Amino acid sequence: MKQVIEVKRREGKPSQVVVGDVINSLDNYLPEGKRVIIITDGNVHRRYKEIINRYDYCLIGLGETIKTMTTVNKLYAELLERGADRTTFIVGIGGGIVTDITGFVASTYMRGLRFGFVATTLLAQVDASVGGKNGVNYEGYKNMVGTFNQPDFVLCDLSMLQTLPDREFRAGLAEIIKAGLIADRGLFELFENHPIDAFRNDQSLLNEAITRAIRVKADVVERDERESGERRKLNLGHTFAHAIEKCGNEFLHGEAVAIGTVMIARLSAHLGTATQDEADRVRRVFERMGLPIRTEIDFKRLVKALKHDKKKEADSVSFVLLRGIGDCEIRRFTFDEIDRLPDPAAE
Numbered sequence: 591m592k593q594v595i596e597v598k599r600r601e602g603k604p605s606q607v608v609v610g611d612v613i614n615s616l617d618n619y620l621p622e623g624k625r626v627i628i629i630t631d632g633n634v635h636r637r638y639k640e641i642i643n644r645y646d647y648c649l650i651g652l653g654e655t656i657k658t659m660t661t662v663n664k665l666y667a668e669l670l671e672r673g674a675d676r677t678t679f680i681v682g683i684g685g686g687i688v689t690d691i692t693g694f695v696a697s698t699y700m701r702g703l704r705f706g707f708v709a710t711t712l713l714a715q716v717d718a719s720v721g722g723k724n725g726v727n728y729e730g731y732k733n734m735v736g737t738f739n740q741p742d743f744v745l746c747d748l749s750m751l752q753t754l755p756d757r758e759f760r761a762g763l764a765e766i767i768k769a770g771l772i773a774d775r776g777l778f779e780l781f782e783n784h785p786i787d788a789f790r791n792d793q794s795l796l797n798e799a800i801t802r803a804i805r806v807k808a809d810v811v812e813r814d815e816r817e818s819g820e821r822r823k824l825n826l827g828h829t830f831a832h833a834i835e836k837c838g839n840e841f842l843h844g845e846a847v848a849i850g851t852v853m854i855a856r857l858s859a860h861l862g863t864a865t866q867d868e869a870d871r872v873r874r875v876f877e878r879m880g881l882p883i884r885t886e887i888d889f890k891r892l893v894k895a896l897k898h899d900k901k902k903e904a905d906s907v908s909f910v911l912l913r914g915i916g917d918c919e920i921r922r923f924t925f926d927e928i929d930r931l932p933d934p935a936a937e
């Protein structure tokens with residue numbers, strides 16, 4: 591069964607997020623008669639070469655450390671070399687790193703080519719590939735350079751998740767749990783009521799979790815595509831998560847989001863926007879899904895890093911606080927206030 595979630599965008603037809611058995615029908619989503627170039631990584635290429643080799647393709651490296659302008663520059667050179675022009679259609683096939691880079695390259699090469707994604711990881715399907723944020727890291731700071739530009743389509747084929755390593759699967763669950771905390775209490779409760787194996791093995795449960803998370807994101811993005819307000823809610827847990835990723839690279843993005851969300855839930859309980867019981871429920875759910883819930887990184891180091899976050903405005907940074915389960919609010923903190931915050935990682 592195929593489900594299509596449309597996300598309206600500033601210009602042009604809505605971006606289509608298609609969940610279902612879709613990888614074999616990639617051709618149906620491509621514009622007719624246009625040249626297509628795929629951007630992917632070596633692992634994805636190895637697994638899906640029968641499909642990818644039908645098109646022209648460029649390979650990029652693996653891991654968060656390649657999400658830089660160096661990779662972008664190499665891709666510009668390859669596109670130029672292959673004679674890509676403004677009518678060329680670009681498809682990013684891979685996880686969040688591939689889709690973030692592809693979206694940025696396609697949006698900036700020759701002032702912008704049309705593009706779409708095949709999201710091959712859970713995290714990319716439910717979050718990274720949806721909504722049009724793209725870009726690269728700069729000096730270790732996450733996503734410092736990029737654009738807002740939604741893809742024509744995102745294909746999310748659940749069969750592609752079967753070979754996903756457990757660790758990456760769990761990291762993707764973190765963003766789904768986050769979506770539940772932001773705006774869908776029932777989605778969060780699915781994780782209180784089912785063990786991780788159920789999400790790995792029961793396709794209809796996984797399908798439900800994925801489509802509900804995409805809907806949360808699509809609703810928010812439609813209301814605030816360029817993040818002038820409400821879209822900041824999608825950053826729940828990310829202010830700490832990005833600081834954690836800046837201070838060390840032992841965690842996958844979704845793992846850092848799990849730790850950052852547990853920290854923000856504790857902070858929300860401390861500030862009274864959520865109860866201690868709700869903060870405990872948040873910690874327990876991430877723990878149940880086999881995700882990390884704390885870091886050894888010193889809180890002062892995290893605070894130093896988060897003062898450079900994109901959510902910084904002059905001497906303040908906005909945090910997303912929980913308002914119970916399934917609701918949240920954006921609150922700005924001055925650097926002085928942040929310096930006085932209790933360490934939410936401390937027991």
Ligand SMILES: O=C(O)C(=O)C[C@@H](O)[C@H](O)[C@H](O)COP(=O)(O)O
Nearest residue numbers: 717721723732733821824825828900
């Ligand atoms: O799409 C959004 O908006 C989000 O904030 C979703 C996040 O989960 C995602 O990691 C995003 O890339 C982070 O955005 P950033 O602007 O904080 O880098």
